Structure formats: C-alpha cells, structure tokens
Amino acid sequence: MSNAGTQAELVELGRRFLYPNYRQPSLVVERGQGSVLWDVAGKRYLDFFAGIAVSALGHAHPALARAIAEQATRVVHLSNYYFNEPNVRLAARICEKTGMDRAFFCNSGTEAIEASLKLVRRHFWSTGQPERLRVVAFENSFHGRTLGALAATGQNKYKEGFGPLPNVSHVPYGNVNAVRDVMASDVAAILVEPVQGEGGVLPAPPGFLAELRHLTTQHGALLIADEIQTGVGRTGTFLGIEHDGVKPDVVALAKGLGGGVPIGAMLCREALSQALPPGSHGSTFGGNPLASAAALAVLETLDKEDLLKHAEVRGARLAQGLAEIAARHPRLVASCRGRGLLQAAVLADNVDPRALLAKLQDAGLLVTIAGAQALRFSPPLVVTDAEIHEALQIFERVLENFA
Numbered sequence: 001m002s003n004a005g006t007q008a009e010l011v012e013l014g015r016r017f018l019y020p021n022y023r024q025p026s027l028v029v030e031r032g033q034g035s036v037l038w039d040v041a042g043k044r045y046l047d048f049f050a051g052i053a054v055s056a057l058g059h060a061h062p063a064l065a066r067a068i069a070e071q072a073t074r075v076v077h078l079s080n081y082y083f084n085e086p087n088v089r090l091a092a093r094i095c096e097k098t099g100m101d102r103a104f105f106c107n108s109g110t111e112a113i114e115a116s117l118k119l120v121r122r123h124f125w126s127t128g129q130p131e132r133l134r135v136v137a138f139e140n141s142f143h144g145r146t147l148g149a150l151a152a153t154g155q156n157k158y159k160e161g162f163g164p165l166p167n168v169s170h171v172p173y174g175n176v177n178a179v180r181d182v183m184a185s186d187v188a189a190i191l192v193e194p195v196q197g198e199g200g201v202l203p204a205p206p207g208f209l210a211e212l213r214h215l216t217t218q219h220g221a222l223l224i225a226d227e228i229q230t231g232v233g234r235t236g237t238f239l240g241i242e243h244d245g246v247k248p249d250v251v252a253l254a255k256g257l258g259g260g261v262p263i264g265a266m267l268c269r270e271a272l273s274q275a276l277p278p279g280s281h282g283s284t285f286g287g288n289p290l291a292s293a294a295a296l297a298v299l300e301t302l303d304k305e306d307l308l309k310h311a312e313v314r315g316a317r318l319a320q321g322l323a324e325i326a327a328r329h330p331r332l333v334a335s336c337r338g339r340g341l342l343q344a345a346v347l348a349d350n351v352d353p354r355a356l357l358a359k360l361q362d363a364g365l366l367v368t369i370a371g372a373q374a375l376r377f378s379p380p381l382v383v384t385d386a387e388i389h390e391a392l393q394i395f396e397r398v399l400e401n402f403a
C-alpha cells in the first residue's frame with residue numbers, strides 16, 4: 001500500500017464514511033519515525049504538530065513500541081476492579097514528578113478536566129460549602145468538549161448550539177484585577193492553562209499564576225492547572241506551571257502522557273482524596289495496563305534522554321529561528337511567542353493561515369493553526385537541531401513564495 005492511487009482511494013473512503021466534523025486535506029499518513037511522517041504515496045513530511053502536541057517521543061520510538069508490545073502479551077485491559085502493576089507504578093511515578101498525592105486516570109484531556117470539575121464540586125459539597133459552585137476561567141481558553149469542559153472553555157466558537165451550559169465566569173487572561181473582581185464566597189476554583197494552547201500559544205504573563213495561587217488561597221477556593229497541552233515536558237519543565245514556582249491543588253494531564261496512546265490523568269493533593277469516594281466517579285478504560293505501560297515508558301524515556309532539557313534548548317532554538325524569520329518578513333509574521341517546544345508565529349492580519357498551512361504541507365512541513373492567526377509549532381520532544389533547521393528553512397521559503 002504505497003502509491004498515489006491508494007491514497008486517492010482511501011481519501012474517498014474517508015470522505016464517504018467518516019463523520020464530517022473535521023477538515024482533513026487529501027493526505028493519508030502511513031508511518032512515522034522520530035519527527036518525520038510519510039504518507040501512503042511515499043512523500044516525507046516534518047511533523048511539527050505531533051498529533052496536536054501529543055507525540056512526545058516522536059513516532060515509532062523503540063522504548064514506547066517495546067512497552068506496548070510487551071504489555072499486550074500480558075494483559076491489555078482489566079478495568080479498575082483490580083490493581084495492575086503498570087498503573088500503580090505510573091500513579092506513584094507521576095505523583096513524584098508533579099508533587100501531587102493522588103492520581104485518577106481517564107482517557108483524554110476532556111475527561112481529566114471533567115474529573116477535576118467534579119472533584120472540586122463534590123469536595124465543597126461534602127465539606128459543607130455547597131454554595132461554592134462557580135468556576136472562574138479565562139477568555140480564549142480551551143478545556144475540552146464535554147458539556148462541563150465546554151462550559152469552562154472561553155471561546156464561543158466551540159460552544160455555539162450547545163447551550164445552556166453550567167455557569168462559569170470568564171475573565172481576560174493575564175488580568176489579575178479582573179480575577180480579583182469576580183472572586184467571592186461562591187467560587188469553587190480557578191481553572192487556568194499556564195500557556196493558552198488552542199487560544200493561540202499565549203504564555204501567562206510573569207507573576208500571573210502566582211497571583212492566582214494567592215487569590216484562591218485567600219478566598220478558600222482551589223487552583224486547577226490545565227496542563228493537558230503544557231504538561232509532560234512540552235515547555236521544558238515537567239509541568240508548565242513550574243516556570244512560575246506555583247503548586248496547584250489539581251492538575252489535569254493528557255496529550256503527551258501516553259506518547260500517543262490515549263490516557264488522561266487528574267492529579268490532586270491529599271486534602272482532596274475523600275471528595276470522590278467509590279461509586280461517585282470512574283472510567284472503564286481509565287488507567288488500563290496498556291495505556292499505563294505506554295505512559296510509564298514515556299516518563300522513563302523523558303529521564304533517560306533528558307528530554308526536558310532538550311525541550312528547553314531546542315525550544316529556544318526554534319523560538320530564535322522564528323523570531324529571525326519574523327524580523328525578515330514583518331509584513332507576513334507579526335510576532336512570535338511560546339515556551340519550550342510550544343511555539344507560534346503569529347501571522348499578520350492579512351495572511352490567510354489556512355492557505356499558508358496548505359502551502360507548508362505541500363512543502364513537507366506539518367504545523368497547526370491555534371487561535372485566529374497563530375501557526376503553532378509543537379514538534380515531538382525528540383526533535384533534532386537539524387530538523388528544526390530544516391523546518392525553519394521550509395517555513396521561510398514558503399513565506400517568500402507566499403508573499
């Protein structure tokens with residue numbers, strides 16, 4: 001299966017039978033290696049989107065492939081009726097890495113947010129403060145697609161046609177005074193992304209996250225860090241919030257955690273460990289041995305290959321390269337921003353990001369659009385210097401021709 005005819009046939013099948021809620025181009029990916037993907041027609045692409053900031057170890061990493069294959073020969077699934085070794089080891093490892101005390105596993109980022117919101121609500125219900133129902137979240141945020149996670153999302157385009165949704169106060173990201181104004185005795189939690197990913201790769205301004213920690217403590221509310229996009233080393237520290245020296249009460253993880261195998265996690269402090277007693281919340285697949293073995297392999301490889309440092313150093317190189325390109329093409333690229341290997345080139349208002357994305361794809365570079373005008377570069381954490389150099393060269397060449 002490796003020719004253009006096969007590709008056309010598969011595209012036709014996809015367009016005929018898949019639910020049409022996505023906008024795929026006529027490209028069918030067959031395999032990958034590290035930060036490179038090949039389509040079924042044999043064309044090579046640099047993968048600087050990594051399945052929306054997921055494939056932390058790149059594609060076909062031997063440690064991840066081995067862990068999945070070996071676990072599949074033992075036991076793939078059990079449900080949570082019994083403990084399984086990869087899962088309990090993963091829980092211990094992830095608590096150690098994040099400074100949290102308890103881990104609940106699920107299958108996606110949205111589910112990790114939903115679990116966090118339910119945890120917070122039930123915590124206050126069970127401790128005699130049932131009036132604490134309101135969540136404070138941020139304009140331009142993205143937290144997921146279930147009705148609870150959607151309610152917290154601060155972008156109307158995702159909510160259209162799905163209302164009415166639970167009450168969430170949305171305030172401008174980075175504006176401490178706006179947060180202070182909405183804090184009251186009915187606030188259960190502040191939910192924040194250390195870098196707004198889908199909103200356009202916007203890092204929190206210096207001091208903002210520390211101020212949120214201060215305000216939640218002062219008002220008896222909880223701080224939930226949505227680390228679904230920023231966690232697992234993407235910004236150069238294990239959690240994005242570590243850059244600010246802040247310890248949240250609840251952390252939501254997913255994306256990079258399984259290196260592409262679906263797994264999410266809600267982590268919390270011991271003080272919240274009684275809020276969801278047996279029967280109150282759960283997941284059939286959450287924390288299954290296969291996904292847990294994959295996540296353990298990801299965490300081990302992060303250490304073994306020093307990938308946090310790698311994300312910091314390669315991220316700085318990518319950021320510098322993008323800034324240089326922006327300086328040479330000010331009419332096309334308005335600015336650059338990001339942290340670690342989550343970077344964006346913000347396109348000028350007159351540039352159509354979808355048209356540019358298509359040209360980049362033709363030239364062999366896969367990236368994504370975040371927010372209205374940001375081109376997001378989120379390669380695997382194993383990306384090499386040579387690959388960053390090549391991606392920047394492709395980007396600049398396409399910009400020159402685009403102009």
Ligand SMILES: Cc1ncc(COP(=O)(O)O)c(C=O)c1O
Pocket residue numbers: 052108109110111113142143144145193197198226227228229254255
């Ligand atoms: C910050 C953040 N929260 C939540 C989600 C939802 O995660 P999932 O798509 O795995 O449900 C995403 C996905 O992009 C995200 O970036």
